[in-house]
Structure formats: C-alpha cells, structure tokens
Amino acid sequence: MSVDLTSPAETRLYRVPDAMRRLGLSRTVLYEPMRAGRLRSVKEGRTRLIPESALREYIALLEREAA
Known part of the structure; x- marks a missing residue:
C-alpha cells in the first residue's frame, strides 16, 4: 500500500x-x-520548503507573544 504524499492529510513539507x-x-x-530565524525552512534544490512542524511552532510562538 503506497501513501499519496500530495494528499493534504499526508503533506509534511x-x-x-x-x-x-x-x-x-x-x-x-x-x-x-x-529571514529572522523565527520560522524554520529547508531548501531542496532551488525550492524553499517549510516543514509542517515549523508551521505549528511558529503559530505557538505567535500565541505566546500575544499572551
């Protein structure tokens, strides 16, 4: 059984x-x-990719700063 990485539920980058x-x-x-290092990203070839975990961490950072 293969996993469809294009499915929104399976997207990691x-x-x-x-x-x-x-x-x-x-x-x-x-x-x-x-650029400021507050949102992690990776580069694959010429493509800039943002890990799903980095999005969650950035949202948590914004929530902490708002509190």
Whole structure:
C-alpha cells in the first residue's frame, strides 16, 4: 500500500504558496520570519520548503507573544 504524499492529510513539507495559504500571510510577510530565524525552512534544490512542524511552532510562538 503506497501513501499519496500530495494528499493534504499526508503533506509534511509545504512550498511557500501553500504555507502562505495555511497561515493567511502574504509572501513578503512569510519571508520575514524565515529571514529572522523565527520560522524554520529547508531548501531542496532551488525550492524553499517549510516543514509542517515549523508551521505549528511558529503559530505557538505567535500565541505566546500575544499572551
């Protein structure tokens, strides 16, 4: 049995446009925390990818800062 990695439930790495949609942020606003080291990302070839765990950590960081 194979796993369809394109299925939203199975996605582990998000391209920038997908991460933008998940967080509701513009491209410019998304790249700022990546540059500052607040949002982890990885690079595969020329593609910048954001791990699902990094999205969760970033959301938790924002929630802590808002408290």
